[in-house]
Amino acid sequence: MTQAEALSETRSSHDHHPGPQRKWQDYFTFNTDHKVIGIQYLVLSFIFFGIGGIMADLIRTELKTPATDFVSPEMYNQLLTLHGTIMIFLWIIPAGSGLANYLIPLMIGARDMAFPKMNALAFWMLPPAGILLALSILFDAPQAGWTSYPPLSIMTGKVGEGIWIFSLLVLGTSSILGAINFFTTILLMRVPSMPLTAMPLFCWSMLATSALILIGTPVLAGALILLAFDLLAGTAFFNPTGGGDPIVYQHMFWFYSHPAVYIMILPLFGVISEIIPVHSRKPIFGYLAIAYSSLAISFLGLIVWAHHMFTSGTPAWLRMFFMITTMVIAVPTGIKVFSWLATMWGGKIALNSAMLFAMGFVGEFVIGGISGVMVASVPFDIHVHDTYFVVAHLHYVLFGGSVFGIFAAIYHWFPKMTGRMVNEPLGIVHFILTLIGMNLTFMPMHALGLQGMNRRIALYDPQFQPLNELCTIGSYILAVSALPFLVNMIWSWIKGREAGDNPWNALTLEWQTSSPPAIENFETLPVLRWGPYDYGVERIPEDIEPPLTSPELQPESSALS
Amino acid sequence: MLAGIALTLVSIWYGQHHGLMPVQASEDAALVDGLFDTMMIVGTGIFLLVEGVILICLFKFRRRPGDDTDGPPIAGNIPLEILWTAIPVVIVLVIGVYSFEVYRIEGGFDPEAAEQSPIQVAMVSNSDVSTPLMAPQHKGHHHLALGVGATPDEMTTAPDLTVNVLGLQYAWIFTYPDTGVTTGELHLPAGKDVKLVIKAQDVLHAFWLPQFRLKQDAIPGQDAELRFTPQRVGEYPIICAELCGPYHGAMGSKLYVQEADEFDQWLQQQVASQSNADSTVALQPSEPTDADYLSAMADHVGVDASVLERLPHTLSSPSELVPVSLVGPQG
Ligand SMILES: [Cu+2]
Ligand SMILES: [Cu+2]
Numbered sequence: 001m002t003q004a005e006a007l008s009e010t011r012s013s014h015d016h017h018p019g020p021q022r023k024w025q026d027y028f029t030f031n032t033d034h035k036v037i038g039i040q041y042l043v044l045s046f047i048f049f050g051i052g053g054i055m056a057d058l059i060r061t062e063l064k065t066p067a068t069d070f071v072s073p074e075m076y077n078q079l080l081t082l083h084g085t086i087m088i089f090l091w092i093i094p095a096g097s098g099l100a101n102y103l104i105p106l107m108i109g110a111r112d113m114a115f116p117k118m119n120a121l122a123f124w125m126l127p128p129a130g131i132l133l134a135l136s137i138l139f140d141a142p143q144a145g146w147t148s149y150p151p152l153s154i155m156t157g158k159v160g161e162g163i164w165i166f167s168l169l170v171l172g173t174s175s176i177l178g179a180i181n182f183f184t185t186i187l188l189m190r191v192p193s194m195p196l197t198a199m200p201l202f203c204w205s206m207l208a209t210s211a212l213i214l215i216g217t218p219v220l221a222g223a224l225i226l227l228a229f230d231l232l233a234g235t236a237f238f239n240p241t242g243g244g245d246p247i248v249y250q251h252m253f254w255f256y257s258h259p260a261v262y263i264m265i266l267p268l269f270g271v272i273s274e275i276i277p278v279h280s281r282k283p284i285f286g287y288l289a290i291a292y293s294s295l296a297i298s299f300l301g302l303i304v305w306a307h308h309m310f311t312s313g314t315p316a317w318l319r320m321f322f323m324i325t326t327m328v329i330a331v332p333t334g335i336k337v338f339s340w341l342a343t344m345w346g347g348k349i350a351l352n353s354a355m356l357f358a359m360g361f362v363g364e365f366v367i368g369g370i371s372g373v374m375v376a377s378v379p380f381d382i383h384v385h386d387t388y389f390v391v392a393h394l395h396y397v398l399f400g401g402s403v404f405g406i407f408a409a410i411y412h413w414f415p416k417m418t419g420r421m422v423n424e425p426l427g428i429v430h431f432i433l434t435l436i437g438m439n440l441t442f443m444p445m446h447a448l449g450l451q452g453m454n455r456r457i458a459l460y461d462p463q464f465q466p467l468n469e470l471c472t473i474g475s476y477i478l479a480v481s482a483l484p485f486l487v488n489m490i491w492s493w494i495k496g497r498e499a500g501d502n503p504w505n506a507l508t509l510e511w512q513t514s515s516p517p518a519i520e521n522f523e524t525l526p527v528l529r530w531g532p533y534d535y536g537v538e539r540i541p542e543d544i545e546p547p548l549t550s551p552e553l554q555p556e557s558s559a560l561s
Numbered sequence: 562m563l564a565g566i567a568l569t570l571v572s573i574w575y576g577q578h579h580g581l582m583p584v585q586a587s588e589d590a591a592l593v594d595g596l597f598d599t600m601m602i603v604g605t606g607i608f609l610l611v612e613g614v615i616l617i618c619l620f621k622f623r624r625r626p627g628d629d630t631d632g633p634p635i636a637g638n639i640p641l642e643i644l645w646t647a648i649p650v651v652i653v654l655v656i657g658v659y660s661f662e663v664y665r666i667e668g669g670f671d672p673e674a675a676e677q678s679p680i681q682v683a684m685v686s687n688s689d690v691s692t693p694l695m696a697p698q699h700k701g702h703h704h705l706a707l708g709v710g711a712t713p714d715e716m717t718t719a720p721d722l723t724v725n726v727l728g729l730q731y732a733w734i735f736t737y738p739d740t741g742v743t744t745g746e747l748h749l750p751a752g753k754d755v756k757l758v759i760k761a762q763d764v765l766h767a768f769w770l771p772q773f774r775l776k777q778d779a780i781p782g783q784d785a786e787l788r789f790t791p792q793r794v795g796e797y798p799i800i801c802a803e804l805c806g807p808y809h810g811a812m813g814s815k816l817y818v819q820e821a822d823e824f825d826q827w828l829q830q831q832v833a834s835q836s837n838a839d840s841t842v843a844l845q846p847s848e849p850t851d852a853d854y855l856s857a858m859a860d861h862v863g864v865d866a867s868v869l870e871r872l873p874h875t876l877s878s879p880s881e882l883v884p885v886s887l888v889g890p891q892g
Contacts, residue, residue, distance in 0.1 A: 068810070072807075073807035073808055073810070074807045076807070077804070077806075077807055077809075143807070144804065145804045149765055149803075149804070151763065151764045151765070151781060152764040152765065152804065152805060152806060155763070155764065156806070240780075240781040240782035240783075241781075245782075246765060246780065246781065247780065247783070280618075280622070280632060281624070281630070281631040281632045282631070282632040282633065282634070282635065283634055283635065283636040284636070285635065285636065285637055285638075286636075286637045286638075286642050287636065287637070289637075289642055289646075311767060311776045311777055311778050311802075312765075312778045312780070313707055313778065313780050313783055313785075314707070315707065316664070316669050316670045319664070319669070320661060320664070323657065323660060323661075324657050327653040327656065327657050328653060330649050330652075330653055331646060331649045331650055331653065334645060334646075334649040335642070335645065335646055337611065338642075338645040339642075341611065341614045341615070341618075342635075342638075342641070344614075344615075344618040344622065345614065345617075345618060345622065346622060346632060346633055346635070347618070347622050347632040348622065348623075348624040348625075348628060348630070348631070348632045349618055349619070349622050349623050349624055350623075350624045351619070351623055351624075359615055359618070359619065362611065362615060363611065363612055363615050366607065366608065366611045366612075367608065370604040370607055370608060371604075373600065373604075373653070373656065374597070374600045374604065377596060377600065377656060377657075377660040378660055378664050378669070379592070379593050379596055379660055379663040379664045379667060379669070379774070380593060380596055380597055380600070380660070380774075382593075382709070382774065382775060382776050382777075383593060383771070383774040383775075383776065385767075385776060385802070386767060386769075386776075386802040386803055387802065446581070447581050450581045450582055450583070451581070451582075451583055451771070452583055452771035452772075452798060452800065454769065454800050454801070454802040454810075455802075456804040456809060456810075457809055457810030458807075458810050459810040459811060460810060461798070505629075533636070534634070535631045535632065535634065536630075536631035536632055536633055536634035537634045
């Protein structure tokens, strides 16, 4: 029996039991269903993506000309601060949490997360913090950059900076609560027939991500609380006028905020490892290497933070140590990239929106990876630190990487979440516009930085105008690219073609239940009958009990019947 | 095979002809560019390889209509995986060692800064200038050598010229301690071993010379240095590269690298004009208001009038502009 036949049988067996479904009102309540929470996270994060994106286009409009002729310099700094903070803490990180919430229990055959109430609590901390932060632009927004280095941050508006600190503390707490949940759920709630090494790679990447959140975020909270004392109570932890040391803040801040890069990219590494095998119809190449490289990245990510401080108050030995550790991260990251390429190689690739964004992810992220090794080199970083070269680098990682990954995930799991297919032509238009806009916006920034354009400036040397105009045009194309996506999502959710339970013939567990899944996910807990990526492998006939099942542990469930 | 050779050749060519770097105004700059070119060669190679594979997959391995069978079940290949782990390890090792060497030759490991600081502390406390910002910090940090110091050859010799650089919102102020000259733009003699001692008065700034590939943050309470030999006569931008407030983008100045005799001439002129004009700023920091203080500097610094106009609002509290010795340790 071919796999497709096996799967279609599985599917038809589910069609007889359409479980109870959520009503739209549920999505506006304190609901403890991980699927509801996942979608709440995703929708909210996309709203903030829109807000942060509008800010980005305002910034690019200001930078179309060398003079400060569009917004005031104060407003410009508020925009760049909010843009950075929102995109990191209210877009990419919550979008990752949304995917993790939705997918982890389904992928490991659980009925919910380990701590459903805490899960809902974690989500509901986001809207107040996010709305406060976004609205601060109307009265007094923070303007010391998303890094908020003292002494500048404690000398510009107290209200704005206070809001920034407060919001980040709330968002950080939410992130910790989420991570505790992911970590516990993945480790303890897998179906008994699933050892760690049969777990989908997305779960591995979330395991690594959660560990980073749990180790890093408390340190950020510490830095923020001390900064708040300096700001509001006049202490001098970081204030040199009172004998404080602003460099200590930088160490504490980056101890979290470098790992934050991996908190933002690792979940999407996981997503890509899921999507590529399904649409290439091949097993993932080097499962264990990819799984362990997530852990390696997570560990190394904790000992590289001072690479953000190569021109700051760091002595030579420190600069050299952090240069080497940073460069070493290229090795596990390279393993992932090459494994994805090898998975696609020789496959039968379905060029749909999900797969195109996944391939775009690999192609764009690798550019950020290459420039990442470059900026790790101390003598070179001394030249480009705090320039547009770094702006280019980080956007290739976080836009070309994370954002492409999130779009790939949405296109891939949309049928799971809604039971309907996306409109492929619109999705492909979205992909092409995003690809062009992204490269037009960020590629010229490499040259700008190398030539001498520093970042976070509203006015610049007129010699840089032509390239800046290109960047601005690119950013407008990115704005336009949101339209086909929005139309597609809304239209497909309401009127899209029925998807069936498993439109991609995927093998991971989340596809072995109905789409959208019933409230309790699985009528009977599933039993693993094949590995998550066993494409093209001769599968065990249905009537033979799969070797991994131990009936004592699974009293109620027989294999997917 | 053929594609591999073509890819290698293209990478090697592009790595050296990207034309992305500005003019090289010192030997350090040439050194850094050599490193960058090498990374560009490797980077271009990896870029072409990855994008090439993706394009091949896009065209050659796309699913044909009507074919819904799976691809070959290849789940790994240990030798191949070892290869693509080992190659990045080697690349990283080579770039790491190369970077280390460039940093060493530039003077990154110069221990002088560590030796220097206690002397500076002594000097500062001897001078009668009140330095509330500087005094307590020196004790805590004199063990850190910050910035780029002397090249290994120059380690034992004193620099030909020392200039104190002070960053403040939103200007750079340069003081030549040997003569007491204070200016808003930096003049340096070509071919001389120059040491800049970099301080900040209010917030973090960063002193960046793109044509010299040198940058160092100016940190309140913590001295840093950049030591280098300008080789190429000309006019170069000085840029503040660390966000320091709304007018951060306007905080810049000019570096003029001059032939040694021209530089001497310029310095004499400055000595002459400053001894009968505003030596108060340099030698007796009374307490000028922010606006007075900065407008005196304005023509040197090249901050435009609209920026100055707004300064009193951004620097409202007098404590933000503490008078600091603009002269530094007197020789
Ligand atoms: Cu980092
Ligand atoms: Cu500045």
